[in-house]
Amino acid sequence: MAARDYGQYDGVTRALELVGERWGLLIVRDLLVGPRRYGELAAGLPRIPTNILATRLKELQDAGIIRRAPRSRIIVYELTAYGRELEPVVLGLSTWGFKALDEPREEQILTPAGMTIALRTAFRPDAAAALPPTSYAAGFEGAGLTIGVTGADLTVERGGGPADISFSTGPDIRAMLCGDMSGVRVLHGDERLLDRFAQTFRLAA
Amino acid sequence: MAARDYGQYDGVTRALELVGERWGLLIVRDLLVGPRRYGELAAGLPRIPTNILATRLKELQDAGIIRRAPRSRIIVYELTAYGRELEPVVLGLSTWGFKALDEPREEQILTPAGMTIALRTAFRPDAAAALPPTSYAAGFEGAGLTIGVTGADLTVERGGGPADISFSTGPDIRAMLCGDMSGVRVLHGDERLLDRFAQTFRLAA
């Protein structure tokens, strides 16, 4: 038995042995957004030591959760089908964790991957399906995302781009996803689209 | 910032700061089954050092996930409403982790709480609702449980008791929950009730 095994035989224990180590699920979270290179992962997890990142990537690979994929001379890490099955767990943690989120502290940063998962967590497909297709360019304190909503489909991409409305927010994303748009500043576009955004993305009370 | 914070501001990160430490979610899993005393928790987590159990209980309490409840001179730990909201996460990990479970190894044990969560994970309310109410007394290698299914309702209690059928299993619970009843031995009752059990509890492929 590996030293850090829990010595029990059941699903929860096995899952925690595979992805329960520190940083493990955050790497999975970032890869749920899309394939990433080593340096991109390191940039999205600013406090992770490089040796830990390397170790976790090997462990996740050995467990069949991620794979290294060569993309024309550069290597990207991507989730396997089995790894993608962690999405409900990650979204569940996101839903649960948001309820315990305080005001953001000075040293806490927003990352593009974290915001992407937050948007997926808050996304209301039913509400979105009843609204016209809309694109939003959102500047989240250093994490610029382009959000596309078409019917019940959601896409989120890094970086800015043309969109129906462009806005920037303060750091308190939780407040915004709970319907408080007071920290939002519209850069261009019809301000009423903010209401549409608030209907489309909303965390449960 | 606490030394072990991740330095990010989002739901997944916050959740992992609260319950992502080693043993944290296993304690939550055991308390999802019901309130437990300190000694019961220690018995259900045989490899946890007692100082770690004490530390985790304090942390979970400070986070508002569990509370100490006096029950006439003895103290039990129980989940708060917020702690119970972790149930989907724990069941999600269970579902996911079962797919990565190998044959049980010699040193791996079954615990009553682990088996209870496994049964909840495998429970098929739709199938159960179409079957008559049934009680099962199952002996899982040292974890005796009494399982009651009434319509789409499931109850699992520790210990044996009168039941429609009584059986004992080998250690490979995963195989059994995947439909392979070859390791099961009926102690008394109508053997055909095993089929009913297999329809009621079944992990997805």
Added chain:
DNA sequence: CGGGATCCCTTAGGATACTG
């Protein structure tokens, strides 16, 4: 420059003994 490997130090976690 991307993708790591190495070093040293700190601290969480494991084993065990002990106490109210």
Added chain:
DNA sequence: CAGTATCCTAAGGGATCCCG
């Protein structure tokens, strides 16, 4: 029974270095 106290190991943190 319900935890503390202690000691020790090994994982994690942080900086730096290496290599194709």
